[in-house]
Amino acid sequence: MxxxxxxxxxxxxxxxxxxxxxxxxxxTAGDRALYGSLYPNRFALHSSNLFAQACGLPESPxxxxxxxxxxxxxxxxxxxxxxxxxxxxxxxxxxxxxxxxxxxxxxxxxxxxxxxxxxxxxxxxxxxxxxxxxxxxxxxxxxxxxxxxxxxxxxxxxxVVPELAAKVEARDLKVPEGLNFSNYDKDLAGSTHMWEDYAPGEVIDHVDGVTLEEAEHMMATRLWQNTAKVHFDATLREDGKRLIYGGHIISLARALSFNGLGNAQMIAGINAGAHANPAHSGMTVFAWSEILAAEETSRPDVGALRVRMVASSERGMAGKLRDDSGRYLPSVLLDLDLWLLVPRST
Amino acid sequence: MxxxxxxxxxxxxxxxxxxxxxxxxxxTAGDRALYGSLYPNRFALHSSNLFAQACGLPESPxxxxxxxxxxxxxxxxxxxxxxxxxxxxxxxxxxxxxxxxxxxxxxxxxxxxxxxxxxxxxxxxxxxxxxxxxxxxxxxxxxxxxxxxxxxxxxxxxxVVPELAAKVEARDLKVPEGLNFSNYDKDLAGSTHMWEDYAPGEVIDHVDGVTLEEAEHMMATRLWQNTAKVHFDATLREDGKRLIYGGHIISLARALSFNGLGNAQMIAGINAGAHANPAHSGMTVFAWSEILAAEETSRPDVGALRVRMVASSERGMAGKLRDDSGRYLPSVLLDLDLWLLVPRST
Amino acid sequence: MxxxxxxxxxxxxxxxxxxxxxxxxxxTAGDRALYGSLYPNRFALHSSNLFAQACGLPESPxxxxxxxxxxxxxxxxxxxxxxxxxxxxxxxxxxxxxxxxxxxxxxxxxxxxxxxxxxxxxxxxxxxxxxxxxxxxxxxxxxxxxxxxxxxxxxxxxxVVPELAAKVEARDLKVPEGLNFSNYDKDLAGSTHMWEDYAPGEVIDHVDGVTLEEAEHMMATRLWQNTAKVHFDATLREDGKRLIYGGHIISLARALSFNGLGNAQMIAGINAGAHANPAHSGMTVFAWSEILAAEETSRPDVGALRVRMVASSERGMAGKLRDDSGRYLPSVLLDLDLWLLVPRST
CATH class of the missing domain: 3.10.129.10 (Hotdog Thioesterase)
Incomplete structure (x- = not known):
């Protein structure tokens, strides 16, 4: 047996x-460092203990x-x-x-x-x-x-098909205990755009691109002990290219979104998500976002933005998601619907 | 000079x-994280402080x-x-x-x-x-x-040819002080197979494969400050492929062996080993094991398995090691003879 | 907008x-481990807490x-x-x-x-x-x-062209508080050559080479949150090769320089530097150094060496920097003028 x-x-x-x-x-701190070496992450809350403490957290999470x-x-x-x-x-x-x-x-x-x-x-x-x-x-x-x-x-x-909510209600989002954006330092955060500056319908091209490498996506995927063979064994596909874990693209798009959403410090919810097309090494990944909604939270200094975050294997595709028949464009790798926590101007 | x-x-x-x-x-914790990103490791004792503590160790080693x-x-x-x-x-x-x-x-x-x-x-x-x-x-x-x-x-x-023992005697293996598998959690460990479930002669195909990348083996080899030029300088070989440190293949095979030997939490001894053929990037590495012996240790809840662990550059080679003339098959990268510590059913 | x-x-x-x-x-310790996996670093002061403590520092910096x-x-x-x-x-x-x-x-x-x-x-x-x-x-x-x-x-x-010093004066170098090389362990450091053993004019070929990989330079560059697009987006260049962050070559040359300058434990100053030619993946990087000056510091057990550290994409170029017209040779990637702190024989 x-x-x-x-x-x-x-x-x-x-x-x-x-x-x-x-x-x-x-x-551990080792995982944090690796995360920072694999994704071009610049959100200050996840980079600096002192910044996180100034935002009311015990240290950088x-x-x-x-x-x-x-x-x-x-x-x-x-x-x-x-x-x-x-x-x-x-x-x-x-x-x-x-x-x-x-x-x-x-x-x-x-x-x-x-x-x-x-x-x-x-x-x-x-x-x-x-x-x-x-x-x-x-x-x-x-x-x-x-x-x-x-x-x-x-x-x-x-x-049995479960009834799943189309979105998490803003009132059900958890603002981390202690989080306090009332003395938020925009200079150190690297962005001047606060919650009030975003409006539903706004589309942001995050501009930067990252070309995918086999070693990088494998190191990331092993770090979370995801064992799916297709991510590691090149002989399973005729073209010798491994299928990249969808979560690698999620993290890449999120990191790229700093350039335009630099104060969207935390993810509070995932409303929906689709890995629209497979990703392989050699592709260059770009990202764009659409603001879907802006809601208040339990704290006056913390707003929530509902954001469609899209990863694309082509540059300059901001706002382009589906073809005439409603199918995802071949360049769309990821279509993710998130709630993000953003400081409010006070 | x-x-x-x-x-x-x-x-x-x-x-x-x-x-x-x-x-x-x-x-440090940084080395642990890198090890986990370079090898598809899932042994719970080396992954979780809480699991290690439940096994009597101060933290995950x-x-x-x-x-x-x-x-x-x-x-x-x-x-x-x-x-x-x-x-x-x-x-x-x-x-x-x-x-x-x-x-x-x-x-x-x-x-x-x-x-x-x-x-x-x-x-x-x-x-x-x-x-x-x-x-x-x-x-x-x-x-x-x-x-x-x-x-x-x-x-x-x-x-002077030293007399080296053909194997480490089971009675000379060190069971780590404090190690206690009597409340072992198989669900969290991810395997139901205990020491008693393995018998000498049993051959296990570990199934999964990992394709080797230059960046990964070099990062690993630098981590242990191994400076042999052939691992880093592609110009030293005509085909431009670096020779991969044999220890990289050892760690890869050990990590792959989780799938079939998931409770073999610790290595206690190395009886013998040969790097049978060189490994290069682009190869896909598979592993199989043969149970050579099962012995008791100083603790009633900890058994020792002597295991031949083989890394192969071809899929599905379980049990195939040498050709008719006794030479290693060209696909055999590593032939390692280990003692592993495994919880006993109690 | x-x-x-x-x-x-x-x-x-x-x-x-x-x-x-x-x-x-x-x-964090995670960054240290990554640094050690990306560069073939062997300076003992940055490798061992105990060695650093024996040199008077609270731990390895x-x-x-x-x-x-x-x-x-x-x-x-x-x-x-x-x-x-x-x-x-x-x-x-x-x-x-x-x-x-x-x-x-x-x-x-x-x-x-x-x-x-x-x-x-x-x-x-x-x-x-x-x-x-x-x-x-x-x-x-x-x-x-x-x-x-x-x-x-x-x-x-x-x-406005600022007046910048051609070099940092040795008397302005900061020897770290507490640093004490008077009980320096050469065996553990891996080099017998002390400050007195180097003389201005001496040229050292550091011998070893490292072939550059895309994944490695990108992981390094992300680690320091350097966001310049050219390092990550392969579509920005016709040949599909990213431009490698100059600092990656600096760290690589410094690590290679261990082989010949193994006791040059710390960098105290940067006098001048030029990224002479761009670096791309596939290149193999070698390094050589020229001793420019040897000066005393505020401590009798710590000497300063002024060193020209050169990275080259060709082997065996020690001492060769410029062509007849004074331009950098095409193989020169980096020409860096550093002050290094080295233990003195006592």
């Missing part, structure tokens, strides 16, 4: 099933996406090892910042199942929660993936 | 000579091979700068785990010399010890290398 | 202008160039985003070592302006200071860059 993990297949899931994912991970990737990575051996496609995200919330020295682990609950009409694959919906060392949640999100069946003759499960 | 280090040549060594190697190195590479790297300028080949390992023991903040250094003793019949090279045997800040040993191993003579006319030294 | 940073143009600067640069940065790059990187969005060329350095001094956990930021003062006769560009001189969390300086240097005009019709400013 084999001792290697073949991953779960569609018929292995039942609605309500709880999965404890393996490999708890202590995050881990980048929100670093925590997200660590939590996500643990789910791969149980959820997406046999996935054909990562279909979407919803109801993502960052519940509190994570600090160096904390240990994260992940649990998921299966919340939906639907076999595809071809009888070969099905869609699995899970709600994943990242837990700290005390077992308290630090972030949560739903995602759904298309998973192969082991046995195409296996009976289809009862279809 | 040149001030650069030309390395030692065969005639520079005498049996009994003690060599203090340069560049003590403080290992450095990966055993990280410590090995740091100790090994220091010996390169004195032992293998003029080496033609790294011939073998024996009597390797990991004496205690190393933790972030500790400073390692290395000393070696020359234990054997034998000039080759061609008069151009000779074999040097050394016993190397890694020392902590108090000068106490943390690991030790023997290796032998073929080294060029500076002057082919130099007289041959008296031949 | 765009919210992205277009950088400053020549006509945006006035002599006397003070610029507070964005993105303060806390440096950040590599001097790591601090330099962090300070430099912050200035890029304000000084060199529209620069055509980085023309020179002068009056650089390292005022004290920086330790893990410290937060650095940068300020610059414009000290000179001169429009070029073509009316399209001009030279901007700045004095940049790196500040710690208390606002005290840790290092300082002048550099001058050629910057494009936004509007070629804009009036030329009054020409």
């Amino acid at each position: 084999t001792k290697t993990n073949a991953g779960h297949f569609f018929e292995d899931y039942q609605v309500g099933m709880e999965i404890v994912h393996a490999t708890p991970r202590t995050v 881990m980048d929100d996406l670093l925590s997200f990737h660590v939590v996500f990575g643990k789910t791969v051996p149980d959820i997406s090892l046999n996935a054909v496609a990562n279909l979407g995200y919803a109801e993502g919330r960052f519940l509190r910042p994570v600090y160096a020295g904390e240990t994260l682990r992940s649990v998921s609950q299966v919340i939906g199942l639907k076999e595809n009409s071809n009888g070969k694959t099905g869609i699995v919906w899970v709600r994943t929660t990242g837990l700290d060392g005390q077992g308290d949640p630090v972030l949560e999100y739903c995602r759904w993936v298309m998973v192969r069946k082991r046995d195409t003759g296996a009976a289809a499960p009862e279809t | 040149t001030k650069t280090n030309a390395g030692h040549f065969f005639e520079d060594y005498q049996v009994g000579m003690e060599i203090v190697h340069a560049t003590p190195r403080t290992v 450095m990966d055993d091979l990280l410590s090995f590479h740091v100790v090994f790297g220091k010996t390169v300028p004195d032992i293998s700068l003029n080496a033609v080949a790294n011939l073998g390992y024996a009597e390797g023991r990991f004496l205690r785990p190393v933790y972030a903040g500790e400073t390692l250094r290395s000393v070696s003793q020359v234990i054997g010399l034998k000039e080759n019949s061609n008069g151009k090279t000779g074999i040097v045997w050394v016993r190397t010890t890694g020392l902590d800040g108090q000068g106490d040993p943390v690991l030790e191993y023997c290796r032998w290398v073929m080294v060029r003579k500076r002057d082919t006319g130099a007289a041959a030294p008296e031949t | 765009t919210k992205t940073n277009a950088g400053h143009f020549f006509e945006d600067y006035q002599v006397g202008m003070e610029i507070v640069h964005a993105t303060p940065r806390t440096v 950040m590599d001097d160039l790591l601090s330099f790059h962090v300070v430099f990187g912050k200035t890029v969005p304000d000084i060199s985003l529209n620069a055509v060329a980085n023309l020179g350095y002068a009056e650089g001094r390292f005022l004290r070592p920086v330790y893990a956990g410290e937060t650095l930021r940068s300020v610059s003062q414009v000290i000179g302006l001169k429009e070029n006769s073509n009316g399209k560009t001009g030279i901007v001189w700045v004095r940049t200071t790196g500040l710690d969390g208390q606002g005290d300086p840790v290092l300082e240097y002048c550099r001058w860059v050629m910057v494009r005009k936004r509007d070629t019709g804009a009036a030329a400013p009054e020409t």
Whole structure:
């Protein structure tokens, strides 16, 4: 009997099933440094302990996406090892910042199942929660993936399609305890544009591009212990190019978005997301954003911006997302709908 | 007179000579993070402080091979700068785990010399010890290398071939002080297979592959301050591909072996090892293991497995090691004989 | 109105202008480890806490160039985003070592302006200071860059060419407080050559070469949050090769210089510097040094060597810098004039 993990297949899931994912991970200053070497990150809150302390936090937290990737990575051996496609995200919330020295682990609950009409694959919906060392949640999100069946003759499960919110309500966003932007230093932050300066409908071209390298995306993907073979084994594709973990593109787009959204210091929610087209080494990634909404939060000095953040493999595509038939343009790599926390002018 | 280090040549060594190697190195959380970004490592003991504490250790130790590479790297300028080949390992023991903040250094003793019949090279045997800040040993191993003579006319030294044990006896393995697997959490570890589940003769294909990149092996090799030119200077070979440090392949195979040996949390000994063929960027590395023996240790909850761990540049070669004439197959990169510590079912 | 940073143009600067640069940065053990993985660094003072403590320091400091790059990187969005060329350095001094956990930021003062006769560009001189969390300086240097005009019709400013010293005087070098080389361990340092062993005129070929990789220079350049597009976006050049940050070559040459200058533990000053030719991935970098002067310092156990450190894209070019017409040879990548602190024999 084999001792290697073949991953779960569609018929292995039942609605309500709880999965404890393996490999708890202590995050450290080393992970922060690597994150900063892999993405052109310049948000001051995640760069400087002193800046973070001036904003009311005990020290500079881990980048929100670093925590997200660590939590996500643990789910791969149980959820997406046999996935054909990562279909979407919803109801993502960052519940509190994570600090160096904390240990994260992940649990998921299966919340939906639907076999595809071809009888070969099905869609699995899970709600994943990242837990700290005390077992308290630090972030949560739903995602759904298309998973192969082991046995195409296996009976289809009862279809359960979960009702997922189209967006996280602004009132449900967690402003980190202690966060205080009332003495915010724009010079050190590197941007003069505050929450009031952004209006729904505004489109921002983040201008800069980064050409993807095999070594970089693999180092990133290993850092969060994401084990999907396609990211590492070049022999699995005819062109010898590995498929790049979608989260690498998320982090890259977020870092590029500094140039235009430099005060959008924290991610509070993930409303929706699609990895529209695969990314490979040699591509140059650009990013643009569209402001979808601006909402108040529980604090007068902290505003929330709902932002569509798009990664593109072509320069100068700001605002261009779909073709006439509604399909994503071939250049669109990522279409992500986020809530960001931004200081308000006071 | 040149001030650069030309390395030692065969005639520079005498049996009994003690060599203090340069560049003590403080290992940190940064090294751990880099190790995790360069190898697809998922052993929970080396990933989570909380998991390590639940196993009786003060915190998550450095990966055993990280410590090995740091100790090994220091010996390169004195032992293998003029080496033609790294011939073998024996009597390797990991004496205690190393933790972030500790400073390692290395000393070696020359234990054997034998000039080759061609008069151009000779074999040097050394016993190397890694020392902590108090000068106490943390690991030790023997290796032998073929080294060029500076002057082919130099007289041959008296031949001394050390008697090296074919394997480390299980009773001589050090179980780290405090290690306690009696409350071992298999869910978090990611494997259900305990010491009792493995039997001598069993062969495990670790399935996953990783394609080698120049940037990655160079970053790893620099991390342990291994200065051998062939790993960094592409102009030294006609094909422009650097020779990859054999230890990079060791760490890669060990990380890949998680998929099938996920509870083999620690390396306790190195019985033997051969870098069977050179590795270059672009190769995809796979791994398989054969269980050679299962022995008890000083603790009832900790078993030892003797494992042949093989790295291959071809997929699906589990169990295939040598051709009819007894030579390593061209696809075999590494043949390593290890002792691993594994929790027992209780 | 765009919210992205277009950088400053020549006509945006006035002599006397003070610029507070964005993105303060806390440096950590993670940055140290990355520095060690990107450059073949073996100076014991920057490798071992115990060695540094034996030399009178509280622990191993950040590599001097790591601090330099962090300070430099912050200035890029304000000084060199529209620069055509980085023309020179002068009056650089390292005022004290920086330790893990410290937060650095940068300020610059414009000290000179001169429009070029073509009316399209001009030279901007700045004095940049790196500040710690208390606002005290840790290092300082002048550099001058050629910057494009936004509007070629804009009036030329009054020409102010600052008087910059041809070299930092040895008496103005700061020997770090507490530094004490009187019990210096040459075995652990890896070199027997002390300050007295070097004489002006001596040329040292550092022998080893490192072939440049895209992933490595980008990871380094991101680490110091240097955002210049040309280092990351391969589509900006016809040959698809990114321009490598000049500081990457500085750090590489400095690390290579260990082989011949292994006891030159600290950089105390930068007298002058030129990035003679651009560097691209695939090049193999070699280094050589010329001793320009040997001076005493405020401490009897610490000597200062003034060293010309040259990076070359060809092997074996020690001593070869310029052609008959006085131009840099095409193989010269870097010509840097440094003050180094070296233990004296006692």
